[in-house]
């Protein structure tokens with residue numbers, strides 16, 4: 001392998017999973033927005049770290065209420081997820097536009113997605129404000145993880161359970177099948 005240094009920082013070949021973050025608006029309407037800068041942390045217990053890059057409704061609502069859900073995006077959810085990632089929630093009802101099926105959190109007052117196989121209910125326990133961008137980094141306590149029961153059936157090999165789940169993989173601004181690597185769409189379109 002012959003390596004080169006890029007002219008600027010990039011994660012374009014660092015595959016990411018996608019999550020739809022669910023919050024309730026002031027009038028109680030559920031809102032979902034798409035996020036890829038999501039990972040995990042440890043501080044006496046397993047937690048989530050989320051980066052929100054610039055001001056948006058979802059961040060305003062998390063600052064105010066401190067709670068949200070993070071729902072893993074599968075191939076089946078991709079069209080609606082893309083819509084939620086390219087439309088602001090302040091001016092429209094994205095759930096009505098996409099037909100996403102919404103449920104309520106088991107432990108927190110957050111909207112969740114009935115058709116996502118892996119949902120975290122999260123409390124933003126620490127919010128690190130990023131004044132240069134107006135964004136924030138959220139260190140989150142996991143209050144509940146609700147999952148498709150078939151995904152935790154250890155009698156079935158994990159590769160088979162992964163096929164059932166079919167999470168979308170996000171690389172270089174494009175969506176790919178997490179199962180067979182097929183190109184599913186271009187996030188820039």
Ligand SMILES: Cc1cc2nc3c(=O)[nH]c(=O)nc-3n(C[C@H](O)[C@H](O)[C@H](O)COP(=O)(O)O)c2cc1C
Nearest residue numbers: 033034035036037052053056057058085087088089
């Ligand atoms: C594929 C994809 C990934 C995204 N990932 C992030 C992210 O990790 N952080 C972020 O701040 N915004 C991210 N966005 C942008 C938000 O989803 C977008 O600004 C959304 O419209 C915000 O909706 P809201 O106004 O309802 O909060 C992403 C968008 C797309 C299409």
